[in-house]
Amino acid sequence: DTGVSQDPRHKITKRGQNVTFRCDPISEHNRLYWYRQTLGQGPEFLTYFQNEAQLEKSRLLSDRFSAERPKGSFSTLEIQRTEQGDSAMYLCAAFGQGPTGELFFGEGSRLTVL
Amino acid sequence: QKEVEQDPGPLSVPEGAIVSLNCTYSNSAFQYFMWYRQYSRKGPELLMYTYSSGNKEDGRFTAQVDKSSKYISLFIRDSQPSDSATYLCAMTLNTGGFKTIFGAGTRLFVKA
Numbered sequence: 001d002t003g004v005s006q007d008p009r010h011k012i013t014k015r016g017q018n019v020t021f022r023c024d025p026i027s028e029h030n031r032l033y034w035y036r037q038t039l040g041q042g043p044e045f046l047t048y049f050q051n052e053a054q055l056e057k058s059r060l061l062s063d064r065f066s067a068e069r070p071k072g073s074f075s076t077l078e079i080q081r082t083e084q085g086d087s088a089m090y091l092c093a094a095f096g097q098g099p100t101g102e103l104f105f106g107e108g109s110r111l112t113v114l
Numbered sequence: 115q116k117e118v119e120q121d122p123g124p125l126s127v128p129e130g131a132i133v134s135l136n137c138t139y140s141n142s143a144f145q146y147f148m149w150y151r152q153y154s155r156k157g158p159e160l161l162m163y164t165y166s167s168g169n170k171e172d173g174r175f176t177a178q179v180d181k182s183s184k185y186i187s188l189f190i191r192d193s194q195p196s197d198s199a200t201y202l203c204a205m206t207l208n209t210g211g212f213k214t215i216f217g218a219g220t221r222l223f224v225k226a
Contacts, residue, residue, distance in 0.1 A: 002159070041218050042202050042219050043202070045213060048211060056211060056213070103158075105159065108156070
């Protein structure tokens with residue numbers, strides 16, 4: 001158990017709908033990351049938070065995507081007006097306390113856009 | 115050109131074989147080198163990490179880093195069917211905040 005839980009595990013939606021994913025890390029992880037993984041590819045960095053501050057966003061994060069981390073605890077990733085190309089696994093990861101940059105991943109939220 | 119290149123496989127080996135997985139990278143600023151294992155429909159989990167050039171061993175797994183060649187490897191000895199998974203190499207930059215870049219992952223099948 002990595003201490004990072006994600007919800008929902010799988011979301012099926014129709015194109016054009018909005019979806020929201022939630023990530024709950026254990027409280028002492030002050031850095032939280034979102035990655036996207038498509039079939040046959042490694043995780044691609046989307047954004048990360050230091051406590052409640054969003055410090056970096058990837059070019060992959062179009063204006064239809066928004067991420068928040070109110071109060072520096074749980075985080076949400078919202079996708080508006082979903083497109084079929086948004087179908088992917090959305091992974092949340094908490095940054096470990098050691099010096100190596102280890103990431104503790106949740107199980108992921110799989111999005112299928114019909 | 116991707117910052118991290120990894121052959122996606124699949125790689126199929128018999129049980130007990132030695133497995134060699136490799137990645138190359140282009141950015142000499144990468145500081146930490148890691149291998150993650152990912153089972154189907156699960157999140158990646160850290161398997162091994164190294165900081166400097168050289169070898170690091172943990173049970174049946176050995177991670178090797180050659181910074182001069184920008185090349186990292188993971189060796190699995192006495193491979194088991196339970197090792198069947200996707201192996202992702204990953205490298206981290208420290209630019210004020212840690213940013214980890216992943217390879218595409220190599221799918222490994224170990225046949226009993």
